[in-house]
Amino acid sequence: MNKRWCLVVCLVLLVGLFGLSSLFSAGVTVLKVGASPTPHAEILAVIKPLLAQEGIELEIIEFQDYVQPNLALAEGELDANFFQHIPYLEQFAQDHRLALTYIAKVHIEPMGVYSKKITSLAELKDRAVVAVPNDPTNCGRALLLLEQAQLIELRKGVGLAATELDIVKNPKKLQVKPLEAAQLPRILAEVDLAVINTNYALPAQLVPTRDALLIEGSESPYANVLAVREKDKNDPALQKLAKALNSSEVKAYLLENYQGDIVPAF
Numbered sequence: 082m083n084k085r086w087c088l089v090v091c092l093v094l095l096v097g098l099f100g101l102s103s104l105f106s107a108g109v110t111v112l113k114v115g116a117s118p119t120p121h122a123e124i125l126a127v128i129k130p131l132l133a134q135e136g137i138e139l140e141i142i143e144f145q146d147y148v149q150p151n152l153a154l155a156e157g158e159l160d161a162n163f164f165q166h167i168p169y170l171e172q173f174a175q176d177h178r179l180a181l182t183y184i185a186k187v188h189i190e191p192m193g194v195y196s197k198k199i200t201s202l203a204e205l206k207d208r209a210v211v212a213v214p215n216d217p218t219n220c221g222r223a224l225l226l227l228e229q230a231q232l233i234e235l236r237k238g239v240g241l242a243a244t245e246l247d248i249v250k251n252p253k254k255l256q257v258k259p260l261e262a263a264q265l266p267r268i269l270a271e272v273d274l275a276v277i278n279t280n281y282a283l284p285a286q287l288v289p290t291r292d293a294l295l296i297e298g299s300e301s302p303y304a305n306v307l308a309v310r311e312k313d314k315n316d317p318a319l320q321k322l323a324k325a326l327n328s329s330e331v332k333a334y335l336l337e338n339y340q341g342d343i344v345p346a347f
Contacts, residue, residue, distance in 0.1 A: 127334045
């Protein structure tokens with residue numbers, strides 16, 4: 082068999098083993114990204130065409146749990162993951178001693194401030210009753226939102242661990258009442274303000290982008306993020322992925338498809 086026929090035979094064998102696309106994929110970067118099915122994998126699907134234009138093939142790998150995606154990322158089985166908010170990522174990385182970080186905030190399921198009695202926070206009267214969730218995570222989150230509105234001031238450095246006992250300035254002498262989070266929509270008419278999680282607001286026909294007097298924005302510590310290994314945070318392909326997740330196409334998709342229960346964090 083001459084050299085030409087040897088070359089043809091080898092080519093046929095390679096096509097059979099790996100497929101034609103694999104043979105001619107030079108210059109294409111493949112990114113493996115772990116994600117929860119909803120909404121994270123859905124959002125990633127939106128940007129696949131954008132990345133293809135950049136020479137990046139996005140492979141979306143779905144996970145049903147919140148442990149394996151970070152472990153798989155740390156072990157190099159994934160290039161990035163997209164399923165978690167910042168506090169979870171930071172705590173998981175600390176607990177498991179993993180060198181993980183994030184390079185893009187994408188969306189939040191926003192906590193909002195609602196009222197049946199006023200239409201603007203400027204109308205809030207002295208000694209108004211303000212209901213907040215009583216569980217440790219969401220109480221601090223709600224108080225930070227009230228601080229953002231300049232209604233209260235919290236003890237410096239307390240962060241998400243804040244409770245009503247950490248309020249150091251309360252110029253309107255607001256009566257802050259921690260209650261079970263699920264009860265807040267039901268007692269909304271009985272208080273002046275209530276700070277409500279989206280998962281409880283929506284069943285009560287409250288839509289954050291329409292009804293909240295104030296909602297968490299891009300500064301929310303609960304933004305869902307694109308996580309990567311610390312050593313890869315400046316990788317050009319991953320930076321393009323981050324840019325695509327913060328694109329106008331993704332913003333429009335979030336606003337049009339999730340009807341206020343998920344909003345952009347960028």
